[in-house]
Amino acid sequence: MYYNFKTLLQQRTAFIVLFFGIIMGYLLTPAVAENSVSLSATLSKTAFPVNSTASLNITVNGAQSVDIRLPEVKNLVFHSRGQSSRMQIINGSYSSSVTYSYLIEPQKEGNYTIPAFEVKAQDATLTTEPLSFEVTAAKAAGTPPDSGSDQPQATAAKDLVFLTVSGLKDTVYIGEIIPVEIKAYFRRGIRVEIKQLPQIIGDSFVLSPLSNEPEQTVESFKGKNYSVITWNSAASPIKEGTFDFAVNLDATLHLPQQNRTRLWNQPFFDDDFFNDDIFDGLLGGLKKERVNLKSKGRSIAILPIPQQGRPQDFSGAVGSFDFKIKADPKEFNLGDPVGLTMTISGKGNFDRVSAPLFPEGDEWKTYSPTAEFESSGSSYEGKKIFEQAIVAKKSAVSAIPSLQFSYFDPDKKSFITKTTSPLPITIKDENGLQPQQQKGTMPLQHSSTQASQQLPTSQPVQMRLETGTFTKKIAPYYQRLWFIFTIILCTCVLLGVVLISLRRHFRTKNEIQLKKDRLHKMLRSKSSALKQAIDKGNDKEFLQQCREIIQEKLAYDWQMEPSAISHIDLQNRLPADSPLIQIFSTAEAHVYGGLRLSPEKMATYYNQLREELGEKG
Amino acid sequence: MTRLTRTFLLILTLFAIVGGTAALCAERHTPTQMLQSANAAYAAGKYEEAIDSYRNILAEHGLSPEILHNLGNSYAGNGQYGLAILQYLRGLRLAPGDNDIQADLELIRKKNGLFHQEKSLAQQFFHLYDMNQWLLWALISYILFTALLAINLYFPLRRGLYTICLLLVALISISSLGAYRQHNYWFGGVIVLPETRLLLSPFSTSSSVGSIEEGSLVFSEKQHGDYFYIRDESGRSGWVPTSSYRQIGASSLTFGQGSAEQ
Numbered sequence: 001m002y003y004n005f006k007t008l009l010q011q012r013t014a015f016i017v018l019f020f021g022i023i024m025g026y027l028l029t030p031a032v033a034e035n036s037v038s039l040s041a042t043l044s045k046t047a048f049p050v051n052s053t054a055s056l057n058i059t060v061n062g063a064q065s066v067d068i069r070l071p072e073v074k075n076l077v078f079h080s081r082g083q084s085s086r087m088q089i090i091n092g093s094y095s096s097s098v099t100y101s102y103l104i105e106p107q108k109e110g111n112y113t114i115p116a117f118e119v120k121a122q123d124a125t126l127t128t129e130p131l132s133f134e135v136t137a138a139k140a141a142g143t144p145p146d147s148g149s150d151q152p153q154a155t156a157a158k159d160l161v162f163l164t165v166s167g168l169k170d171t172v173y174i175g176e177i178i179p180v181e182i183k184a185y186f187r188r189g190i191r192v193e194i195k196q197l198p199q200i201i202g203d204s205f206v207l208s209p210l211s212n213e214p215e216q217t218v219e220s221f222k223g224k225n226y227s228v229i230t231w232n233s234a235a236s237p238i239k240e241g242t243f244d245f246a247v248n249l250d251a252t253l254h255l256p257q258q259n260r261t262r263l264w265n266q267p268f269f270d271d272d273f274f275n276d277d278i279f280d281g282l283l284g285g286l287k288k289e290r291v292n293l294k295s296k297g298r299s300i301a302i303l304p305i306p307q308q309g310r311p312q313d314f315s316g317a318v319g320s321f322d323f324k325i326k327a328d329p330k331e332f333n334l335g336d337p338v339g340l341t342m343t344i345s346g347k348g349n350f351d352r353v354s355a356p357l358f359p360e361g362d363e364w365k366t367y368s369p370t371a372e373f374e375s376s377g378s379s380y381e382g383k384k385i386f387e388q389a390i391v392a393k394k395s396a397v398s399a400i401p402s403l404q405f406s407y408f409d410p411d412k413k414s415f416i417t418k419t420t421s422p423l424p425i426t427i428k429d430e431n432g433l434q435p436q437q438q439k440g441t442m443p444l445q446h447s448s449t450q451a452s453q454q455l456p457t458s459q460p461v462q463m464r465l466e467t468g469t470f471t472k473k474i475a476p477y478y479q480r481l482w483f484i485f486t487i488i489l490c491t492c493v494l495l496g497v498v499l500i501s502l503r504r505h506f507r508t509k510n511e512i513q514l515k516k517d518r519l520h521k522m523l524r525s526k527s528s529a530l531k532q533a534i535d536k537g538n539d540k541e542f543l544q545q546c547r548e549i550i551q552e553k554l555a556y557d558w559q560m561e562p563s564a565i566s567h568i569d570l571q572n573r574l575p576a577d578s579p580l581i582q583i584f585s586t587a588e589a590h591v592y593g594g595l596r597l598s599p600e601k602m603a604t605y606y607n608q609l610r611e612e613l614g615e616k617g
Numbered sequence: 618m619t620r621l622t623r624t625f626l627l628i629l630t631l632f633a634i635v636g637g638t639a640a641l642c643a644e645r646h647t648p649t650q651m652l653q654s655a656n657a658a659y660a661a662g663k664y665e666e667a668i669d670s671y672r673n674i675l676a677e678h679g680l681s682p683e684i685l686h687n688l689g690n691s692y693a694g695n696g697q698y699g700l701a702i703l704q705y706l707r708g709l710r711l712a713p714g715d716n717d718i719q720a721d722l723e724l725i726r727k728k729n730g731l732f733h734q735e736k737s738l739a740q741q742f743f744h745l746y747d748m749n750q751w752l753l754w755a756l757i758s759y760i761l762f763t764a765l766l767a768i769n770l771y772f773p774l775r776r777g778l779y780t781i782c783l784l785l786v787a788l789i790s791i792s793s794l795g796a797y798r799q800h801n802y803w804f805g806g807v808i809v810l811p812e813t814r815l816l817l818s819p820f821s822t823s824s825s826v827g828s829i830e831e832g833s834l835v836f837s838e839k840q841h842g843d844y845f846y847i848r849d850e851s852g853r854s855g856w857v858p859t860s861s862y863r864q865i866g867a868s869s870l871t872f873g874q875g876s877a878e879q
Contacts, residue, residue: 071824
């Protein structure tokens with residue numbers, strides 16, 4: 001069989017151009033986008049036993065990112081199971097939706113209602129409907145769980161794709177963190193679409209949120225190359241019994257048709273170069289097959305946390321932890337708050353780690369602690385830091401009492417209680433006196449909790465003995481008449497200043513222009529007078545006019561009075577060889593000495609004058 | 618004059634005397650007298666009586682930082698720390714530089730674990746003054762700027778005028794920016810009831826997302842029915858009943874008898 005590779009290449013290029021052209025045209029065509037955002041929240045079950053779970057799915061259409069704040073409901077614990085997104089273009093219409101899944105774990109039987117809560121999607125805030133359900137008595141342990149999965153069961157291409165899970169144990173405790181590695185293998189060259197992250201089958205385990213950017217590698221398995229996607233996560237059992245642990249993943253495979261198969265059988269073509277999707281389009285069609293990958297189930301026995309020996313302060317923490325505290329400052333005045341930092345570090349289910357209880361007593365006042373988790377790479381490893389403000393009520397207090405933190409260690413199969421040593425502190429009392437209770441303190445009207453008890457004052461309150469100046473209301477200055485009036489006044493003054501400045505500027509400009517025009521007019525008239533004088537041979541008139549012209553012109557240039565310009569000024573300010581000096585001197589000599597001028601001389605002077613004054617503008 | 622007429626005049630005079638005395642007795646006490654009486658009640662530990670007295674002064678004569686300070690102290694003595702902080706903050710609105718009010722406010726905040734959020738350098742700078750003080754700076758700079766230009770028109774001040782004007786313009790800009798940044802704080806409010814829950818939705822059966830301390834400084838963004846949507850200094854937000862929230866700088870405050878504390 002002979003293949004014309006040049007033709008193939010040309011066809012490939014043509015196909016690529018055509019393919020992308022169609023796609024771009026489709027996308028660039030004004031598409032009717034689904035702008036409206038809608039919300040739906042659904043429960044998978046309306047009744048289930050207390051040792052089971054139900055799923056809460058919140059779907060937002062028309063948005064890709066949302067902000068959900070689930071309400072607090074007593075005796076219900078919500079576990080996030082991740083999210084899935086979907087985008088589609090149908091007949092030019094683009095729509096997108098995102099679904100957030102939560103597993104609801106009840107703590108007690110009863111009727112529950114998840115109240116309406118807000119979901120923020122893009123610029124819209126939507127509210128769900130209340131969801132009611134019933135939690136019934138526990139069923140016997142080991143009851144086969146609901147599949148929890150309504151994934152379509154399609155034919156799986158066994159050699160092309162498969163799913164594995166590693167890191168499991170045969171026996172675990174409720175709440176224990178099990179680091180798992182989920183790997184999805186895809187035969188190299190097969191085009192795959194994955195629309196959803198892997199999910200646990202059943203409701204006995206919860207998985208910590210998986211990354212949307214998992215690790216991608218290439219591995220060889222049974223002599224074939226596979227693209228491998230790896231998610232590292234942590235699973236945690238939530239109900240006791242023996243259950244299968246398995247993970248599933250929905251995917252769509254684009255399998256090649258006959259030509260591909262024919263090619264596949266030729267060893268020459270079993271090369272990565274020919275594993276290009278383009279050849280599928282060129283040499284044959286693609287068949288879409290939706291598959292539900294499922295890992296091999298592994299039976300795991302989930303044991304309950306023992307009741308015997310359970311410490312009173314145990315809150316459900318399972319793992320291996322360390323507990324430290326510090327206080328800042330260690331020297332302070334009576335009544336000053338102290339920042340108590342409690343750090344619990346290690347591995348385990350940090351979401352069940354709560355702040356150690358500060359022992360109750362009449363020596364300390366405590367406030368609600370804040371919590372912050374710092375991960376060291378995973379959701380089950382790191383440290384949880386609790387900051388709590390405490391205030392000493394008595395100056396005799398010399399130490400922050402011991403604090404305890406209890407947890408269950410699944411490896412040691414026992415409860416561990418970590419206790420801190422009392423932390424010495426120093427209370428500085430300025431007056432050396434015990435604080436006094438305020439006289440006649442009225443009993444509190446609103447609360448009976450420890451946090452609301454009134455503290456004794458440490459210093460007398462200064463009362464004002466004068467009434468001061470009364471005012472009608474608390475208003476910002478910009479709402480007060482005097483402020484507004486002052487602003488308006490200053491603005492008017494400013495405008496006035498600007499207008500006056502502009503007027504002056506234009507007037508000066510006009511004056512300069514007027515002067516210039518006047519000068520030009522004068523020069524023109526004097527020029528014609530000079531000509532007439534030359535024609536008449538009137539040297540007296542001629543020289544008189546010359547003198548006046550020179551005085552007027554230089555007065556304009558030098559910003560002087562014309563009559564103030566004398567021969568000396570010309571000699572000082574003009575070049576020595578300037579004809580104007582000679583003409584001016586001749587004119588003065590004629591006035592005082594009766595000098596005569598010939599018509600030729602007059603004509604020469606006329607031309608020189610014109611040249612000089614013409615150059616000077 | 619007949620006997621009857623004399624009798625009639627006598628009776629009339631008696632009425633005038635009695636009526637005048639009654640009128641004199643009914644005359645309102647001066648603010649100073651009312652203040653003394655209120656302070657005496659406070660000193661005797663009768664905080665509720667002192668609160669009523671101070672509120673009467675405010676209702677009759679208007680607001681003053683001194684009376685608001687004393688009212689705050691009375692609320693503090695009565696264990697109502699939220700209302701105490703509210704009055705202190707109102708007093709500071711009227712007299713931003715009043716160190717006594719500032720000191721008592723810090724004391725009560727410290728006692729109740731109400732710590733200020735850490736502020737950036739810019740925030741610390743703009744918090745040096747409140748909005749009114751920044752506006753005053755801007756106004757003074759504007760007046761000087763205008764006056765300089767006006768004087769320069771007839772008495773040219775060439776030397777340094779340009780630099781001074783630039784400085785004044787910079788001062789106006791910074792002060793205006795400061796006033797703008799402090800605008801939110803001016804119209805903030807205080808949570809005045811203990812154990813106030815932050816609700817997800819504006820109705821009583823809504824679930825909560827946490828609690829907010831009495832005396833916390835919050836900012837109201839919107840209102841729905843009997844609920845305000847507020848945000849605290851750390852950014853937490855939620856709905857609180859209107860009864861729990863009081864605005865600091867309201868355009869009208871009523872302190873009269875029978876009115877809910879505002």
